Amino acid sequence: MDLSPAAANTLALALGYALGAIPFGLLITQRAGTADLRSIGSGNIGATNVLRTGRKELAAATLLCDMLKGTLAVIAARWLFGEDAAIAAGLGAFLGHIFPIWLKFKGGKGVATYIGLLLGLIWPVALVFCAVWLAVAIITRYSSLAALIASAVTPPLLLWQQQMPLAALFAILSAILWFKHRANIRRLLDGSEGRIGAKG
Numbered sequence: 340m341d342l343s344p345a346a347a348n349t350l351a352l353a354l355g356y357a358l359g360a361i362p363f364g365l366l367i368t369q370r371a372g373t374a375d376l377r378s379i380g381s382g383n384i385g386a387t388n389v390l391r392t393g394r395k396e397l398a399a400a401t402l403l404c405d406m407l408k409g410t411l412a413v414i415a416a417r418w419l420f421g422e423d424a425a426i427a428a429g430l431g432a433f434l435g436h437i438f439p440i441w442l443k444f445k446g447g448k449g450v451a452t453y454i455g456l457l458l459g460l461i462w463p464v465a466l467v468f469c470a471v472w473l474a475v476a477i478i479t480r481y482s483s484l485a486a487l488i489a490s491a492v493t494p495p496l497l498l499w500q501q502q503m504p505l506a507a508l509f510a511i512l513s514a515i516l517w518f519k520h521r522a523n524i525r526r527l528l529d530g531s532e533g534r535i536g537a538k539g
Contacts, residue, residue, distance in 0.1 A: 354431065358435065359435025359452060361404075409436070409455030413429045432455075433515070437519060461505055484523075484532075491517075
């Protein structure tokens with residue numbers, strides 16, 4: 340099937356959104372019989388909030404699934420439609436995770452999916468992101484701060500590597516990620532942000 344670039348990108352965006360919108364955190368915790376994830380801690384459906392249930396294995400499973408749905412989206416789009424479409428699929432997966440239609444557009448904050456997209460598009464930069472995240476998280480025990488710093492580093496690193504389309508994509512994703520963390524930023528500034536491993 341010979342598609343125009345616009346059609347390929349549109350289909351890739353839709354494919355990415357469909358995969359990204361799967362709310363793994365909610366599905367995994369429901370299947371495990373925990374309380375509704377949206378009533379715990381921040382109410383977020385991501386791995387950090389799943390950890391607040393006290394079930395580390397559920398948080399790990401959520402993190403892995405939220406990452407891999409981004410990776411799968413870009414790999415599938417690349418195989419079906421080409422490299423440019425993979426970037427469109429990445430945007431779609433990120434938007435799907437954050438604004439899933441199934442949950443009235445109230446999804447996660449995008450960190451795990453961001454990493455999964457990096458893995459699928461340019462895996463060495465994913466390793467840098469994870470190294471920065473881990474270092475900040477160990478030092479501060481703030482998951483949100485670790486994500487904010489790691490996502491701020493990523494676009495300039497891609498620019499330095501002359502990966503212009505990816506730098507543009509991840510600049511957009513980082514801006515959205517920071518916007519979704521605006522409440523966390525306020526809590527970080529006033530000292531009330533929850534630390535990794537804290538319940539409630």
